[in-house]
Amino acid sequence: MGTARRGQPDWDRLFDIVAGQSGLFTAQQALEAGYSPQVLAHHVGAGRFHRVRRGIYRLVHFPAGEHEDLVAVWLWSEQQGLFSHQTALALHTLSDALPHRVHLTLPADWKQRRFHVPAGTVFHHAVVGKTERV
Known part of the structure; x- marks a missing residue:
């Protein structure tokens, strides 16, 4: 796990979450990893995260999964x-x-x-x- 300070985004924790979800994560999971809605929006704007649907995001550089569309519905x-x-x-x-x-x-x-x-x-x-x- 990551070693982020309180209130700081923990990249390692977020990556651990997305590793089993085809690179996808929810806004709630991002919040639990220290990514506030503002920081999440910043990463979307910077092109690091892609908004798949409301409340569901994808790490842009994570390899595409075979059933990524199903994972998005399951997370929804x-x-x-x-x-x-x-x-x-x-x-x-x-x-x-x-x-x-x-x-x-x-x-x-x-x-x-x-x-x-x-x-x-x-x-x-x-x-x-x-x-x-x-």
């Missing part, structure tokens, strides 16, 4: 969504068909939430137990 779901239906079949190579849209199952209590649906995404709601996840 606050890491609560599970890829399901045709998307899950494709990820597990159980189908040759490439899904036209991303299928994401969200927790049942998200039915009441109001939000902007990411383009090309279909939502399902269900309670999915830990033993049912892969």
Whole structure:
């Protein structure tokens, strides 16, 4: 981990976060690594970070991941969504068909939430137990 002082951005911590997320991170994760909204905006303006969608960013020089588009949707779901239906079949190579849209199952209590649906995404709601996840 990085050794940044309190209130200072910790590059190592941010890099550790994005390493497992195809170079993507949320504004909240950046804040936890010491990047205030102002510092985050500065890095976007300087071309170091790219805004993928509201609250989701990418390190510009991080190698592109195979499923980067799916990681962005998963981060948008606050890491609560599970890829399901045709998307899950494709990820597990159980189908040759490439899904036209991303299928994401969200927790049942998200039915009441109001939000902007990411383009090309279909939502399902269900309670999915830990033993049912892969």
